[in-house]
Amino acid sequence: xxxxxxRLREKNNRIRQLKESAAVVFREKGFAGATMEEVxxxxxxxxxxxxxxxxxxxxxxxxxxxxxLNRLSQKLIQLAASPLPPEEKVKAMAQATYEFYEAxxxxxxxxxxxxxxxxxxxxxxxxxxxxxxxMKSNLYQxxxxxxxxxEAGVFKAVDAKLTSIIIWNAFMGVIQFQExxxxxxxxxxxxxxxxxxxxxxxAGIKAxxx
Amino acid sequence: xxxxxxRLREKNNRIRQLKESAAVVFREKGFAGATMEEVxxxxxxxxxxxxxxxxxxxxxxxxxxxxxLNRLSQKLIQLAASPLPPEEKVKAMAQATYEFYEAxxxxxxxxxxxxxxxxxxxxxxxxxxxxxxxMKSNLYQxxxxxxxxxEAGVFKAVDAKLTSIIIWNAFMGVIQFQExxxxxxxxxxxxxxxxxxxxxxxAGIKAxxx
Amino acid sequence: xxxxxxRLREKNNRIRQLKESAAVVFREKGFAGATMEEVxxxxxxxxxxxxxxxxxxxxxxxxxxxxxLNRLSQKLIQLAASPLPPEEKVKAMAQATYEFYEAxxxxxxxxxxxxxxxxxxxxxxxxxxxxxxxMKSNLYQxxxxxxxxxEAGVFKAVDAKLTSIIIWNAFMGVIQFQExxxxxxxxxxxxxxxxxxxxxxxAGIKAxxx
Amino acid sequence: xxxxxxRLREKNNRIRQLKESAAVVFREKGFAGATMEEVxxxxxxxxxxxxxxxxxxxxxxxxxxxxxLNRLSQKLIQLAASPLPPEEKVKAMAQATYEFYEAxxxxxxxxxxxxxxxxxxxxxxxxxxxxxxxMKSNLYQxxxxxxxxxEAGVFKAVDAKLTSIIIWNAFMGVIQFQExxxxxxxxxxxxxxxxxxxxxxxAGIKAxxx
DNA sequence: AATGAATGAGATTTCATTCAT
DNA sequence: AATGAATGAAATCTCATTCAT
Numbered sequence: 001x002x003x004x005x006x007r008l009r010e011k012n013n014r015i016r017q018l019k020e021s022a023a024v025v026f027r028e029k030g031f032a033g034a035t036m037e038e039v040x041x042x043x044x045x046x047x048x049x050x051x052x053x054x055x056x057x058x059x060x061x062x063x064x065x066x067x068x069l070n071r072l073s074q075k076l077i078q079l080a081a082s083p084l085p086p087e088e089k090v091k092a093m094a095q096a097t098y099e100f101y102e103a104x105x106x107x108x109x110x111x112x113x114x115x116x117x118x119x120x121x122x123x124x125x126x127x128x129x130x131x132x133x134x135m136k137s138n139l140y141q142x143x144x145x146x147x148x149x150x151e152a153g154v155f156k157a158v159d160a161k162l163t164s165i166i167i168w169n170a171f172m173g174v175i176q177f178q179e180x181x182x183x184x185x186x187x188x189x190x191x192x193x194x195x196x197x198x199x200x201x202x203a204g205i206k207a208x209x210x
Numbered sequence: 211x212x213x214x215x216x217r218l219r220e221k222n223n224r225i226r227q228l229k230e231s232a233a234v235v236f237r238e239k240g241f242a243g244a245t246m247e248e249v250x251x252x253x254x255x256x257x258x259x260x261x262x263x264x265x266x267x268x269x270x271x272x273x274x275x276x277x278x279l280n281r282l283s284q285k286l287i288q289l290a291a292s293p294l295p296p297e298e299k300v301k302a303m304a305q306a307t308y309e310f311y312e313a314x315x316x317x318x319x320x321x322x323x324x325x326x327x328x329x330x331x332x333x334x335x336x337x338x339x340x341x342x343x344x345m346k347s348n349l350y351q352x353x354x355x356x357x358x359x360x361e362a363g364v365f366k367a368v369d370a371k372l373t374s375i376i377i378w379n380a381f382m383g384v385i386q387f388q389e390x391x392x393x394x395x396x397x398x399x400x401x402x403x404x405x406x407x408x409x410x411x412x413a414g415i416k417a418x419x420x
Numbered sequence: 421x422x423x424x425x426x427r428l429r430e431k432n433n434r435i436r437q438l439k440e441s442a443a444v445v446f447r448e449k450g451f452a453g454a455t456m457e458e459v460x461x462x463x464x465x466x467x468x469x470x471x472x473x474x475x476x477x478x479x480x481x482x483x484x485x486x487x488x489l490n491r492l493s494q495k496l497i498q499l500a501a502s503p504l505p506p507e508e509k510v511k512a513m514a515q516a517t518y519e520f521y522e523a524x525x526x527x528x529x530x531x532x533x534x535x536x537x538x539x540x541x542x543x544x545x546x547x548x549x550x551x552x553x554x555m556k557s558n559l560y561q562x563x564x565x566x567x568x569x570x571e572a573g574v575f576k577a578v579d580a581k582l583t584s585i586i587i588w589n590a591f592m593g594v595i596q597f598q599e600x601x602x603x604x605x606x607x608x609x610x611x612x613x614x615x616x617x618x619x620x621x622x623a624g625i626k627a628x629x630x
Numbered sequence: 631x632x633x634x635x636x637r638l639r640e641k642n643n644r645i646r647q648l649k650e651s652a653a654v655v656f657r658e659k660g661f662a663g664a665t666m667e668e669v670x671x672x673x674x675x676x677x678x679x680x681x682x683x684x685x686x687x688x689x690x691x692x693x694x695x696x697x698x699l700n701r702l703s704q705k706l707i708q709l710a711a712s713p714l715p716p717e718e719k720v721k722a723m724a725q726a727t728y729e730f731y732e733a734x735x736x737x738x739x740x741x742x743x744x745x746x747x748x749x750x751x752x753x754x755x756x757x758x759x760x761x762x763x764x765m766k767s768n769l770y771q772x773x774x775x776x777x778x779x780x781e782a783g784v785f786k787a788v789d790a791k792l793t794s795i796i797i798w799n800a801f802m803g804v805i806q807f808q809e810x811x812x813x814x815x816x817x818x819x820x821x822x823x824x825x826x827x828x829x830x831x832x833a834g835i836k837a838x839x840x
Numbered sequence: 841a842a843t844g845a846a847t848g849a850g851a852t853t854t855c856a857t858t859c860a861t
Numbered sequence: 862a863a864t865g866a867a868t869g870a871a872a873t874c875t876c877a878t879t880c881a882t
Binding site for chain 2: 841842843844845
Binding site for chain 2: 029030031032033158159162163165166168169170172173174177193196197200201202203204205
């Protein structure tokens with residue numbers, strides 16, 4: 001039985017290897033700019049080998065972005081349903097998103113840069129819709145938490161949807177900025193910077209204490 | 211003489227037409243995903259005609275993004291040097307950026323989505339550097355305004371650079387979001403939404419009134 | 421105006437050139453065995469040039485087979501509608517088919533060897549159906565002529581459809597056989613052999629003279 | 631010893647299974663259009679397993695067509711040598727061909743559609759020649775029977791070779807036609823249709839009774 | 841100045857075949 | 862013996878760029 005198991009393990013390793021390589025290349029070059037050649041080279045396999053596991057370039061891309069979006073989505077839905085007070089909830093969501101980023105920066109960037117338009121003709125309508133819905137859900141969980149806070153009187157009567165968008169985008173921006181700044185050996189301020197950013201935004205919407 | 215002038219006018223029209231088409235295509239498909247074929251079709255000229263005015267695809271792209279970035283950059287530098295009080299200055303910068311967007315949404319998006327990495331091997335180091343510097347400058351003008359505000363005691367002692375990034379990204383996010391929402395005939399809330407967003411962020415960093 | 425006309429002429433020449441090359445290659449190697457590379461080499465153009473005029477390998481194939489089938493089809497329909505006596509009509513049809521073959525042997529072979537099955541997944545259902553109908557029509561015209569002969573009492577009460585199939589296949593077989601036989605400098609017996617073949621079959625179905 | 635025998639039996643089963651699958655695929659897609667992948671899938675073995683028994687795709691093809699052609703060839707030679715009267719002999723040959731078809735329709739179609747040209751560069755000259763000779767032999771046996779009939783005065787002085795070709799092709803056509811017509815549950819008229827076809831052709835060459 | 845036409849280089853994808861286990 | 866996995870070579874197709882007119 002050991003043989004079968006080892007085979008399976010190796011296969012999964014290979015697939016993971018391919019996905020990791022692909023995530024890097026897609027991230028660096030974008031979908032159209034990425035080449036299967038480069039993915040293969042980076043994964044140290046032949047081009048043909050990619051097609052053992054993925055039906056096409058689009059499929060490969062989708063296989064990266066879908067689970068990533070899904071994972072984050074699940075986590076945010078779970079947090080949205082938790083009994084945390086609104087401000088804590090928003091912070092926890094930011095925390096979860098940061099952890100998602102930390103665990104797999106390439107997946108994070110794929111999600112963050114995902115551009116529906118580019119795939120209109122490549123992915124099936126169903127798959128495209130699925131991705132769109134996942135993305136919407138993510139924003140919506142944050143929106144709900146903010147709406148709760150407004151209802152509870154801890155946030156000012158801001159536009160919850162707008163605020164969720166601002167938070168999401170601030171997040172992306174900060175990470176991108178800090179990454180550009182980073183150099184080997186330099187201290188990593190990403191987490192603390194993000195916390196500061198969130199703090200700042202929340203400060204802007206917190207209701208004045210009665 | 212009239213003939214020469216007409217010729218020149220027509221030539222300039224042609225170039226403008228090409229740039230506009232290119233801006234749309236680059237925006238919709240990204241650099242790698244855009245094709246000269248589509249640019250030409252949209253401009254209603256032959257592919258070969260593009261090469262009368264631009265040396266290459268990269269050149270075409272650069273000729274779009276550089277002046278756009280430059281224009282915005284000039285405007286922000288000018289505002290930064292103005293004697294406006296800090297909060298007004300930041301608002302004026304946001305206003306200017308919005309007007310830049312309104313005047314040429316495609317140019318704005320090119321600037322907003324510009325990804326240096328993708329051009330590492332395509333643009334000359336010099337050109338690449340130039341773009342980077344323009345982008346940095348933009349952020350830096352906002353940063354300076356915020357720093358002034360902190361110095362003047364009207365803003366809390368936040369990280370000025372971080373705040374400028376958050377503002378820039380919130381801006382991008384709001385525009386993108388509102389564009390997705392927009393449908394023909396529907397009222398356009400972009401300007402007011404942006405003002406609300408900025409208000410919210412500024413609220414978060416304003417020093418409590420003594 | 422001469423320039424435009426020359427251009428058009430050259431373009432049509434090029435397309436004809438390509439079609440002729442393609443017809444030969446498809447005939448020699450079959451659809452799957454044919455390569456665009458070989459078609460291009462034979463037409464003395466680049467592979468890419470083929471795609472200026474044809475969207476795909478399937479399209480190229482279709483563009484050969486459809487007009488060929490159509491031409492023959494029209495001719496047979498026209499003959500079927502003519503007031504010739506049945507036996508003469510069948511002979512005229514054979515004559516027309518032979519002339520079609522003589523005018524463009526490659527087209528003839530494409531039509532003769534056309535195998536619907538191979539294209540099930542490549543051509544659109546519509547195109548496939550169109551080809552099928554043309555093929556059916558061809559057989560049907562012969563069938564009608566035979567049915568007329570039976571009605572008129574000059575042919576025995578044979579199965580008209582079956583007879584048309586036999587004639588069609590005998591025709592194909594004789595041509596293929598004679599082609600294999602042919603060598604440079606040797607006399608060409610194709611036409612007379614075909615006439616003999618048809619005579620033989622007609623002899624088998626002619627009603628005994630009362 | 632039983633084990634060895636079982637092994638051998640299983641091996642032979644496997645080979646037969648492979649050949650049957652290959653025959654179907656080659657028939658449906660032609661040589662170039664067939665893929666080893668599909669052959670393997672249909673035989674429910676791995677692609678690699680095919681290479682345990684056949685050296686190459688060509689070898690697999692040859693191993694199908696050669697024995698099939700040989701079998702039919704033997705049978706026709708045997709009938710040609712039999713003391714049957716000419717007309718009966720021709721009928722018996724048709725009967726034998728039909729039985730060959732019935733026993734293994736895929737093999738029949740391989741033989742019927744076999745196109746030497748496609749294999750010019752794939753098979754060795756020797757193998758190619760062998761196939762050609764078998765095919766020629768088949769036609770020749772029919773030709774001889776017809777020639778006997780002419781000599782004996784029961785057939786008109788037709789071209790014996792031509793007649794054999796017509797018969798062979800009529801045969802192929804009728805089978806193809808009837809197969810297209812057939813639907814599950816529908817009566818199968820192939821045998822009777824073939825008999826009618828042969829009758830018709832023989833009627834055309836029978837000498838008028840003195 | 842402008843374009844229709846062409847193409848070289850390279851992209852994605854397929855497939856017969858081999859190899860380690 | 863059998864197979865899952867891998868790959869080199871080649872196939873189809875694309876596209877930025879050039880050229881003759």
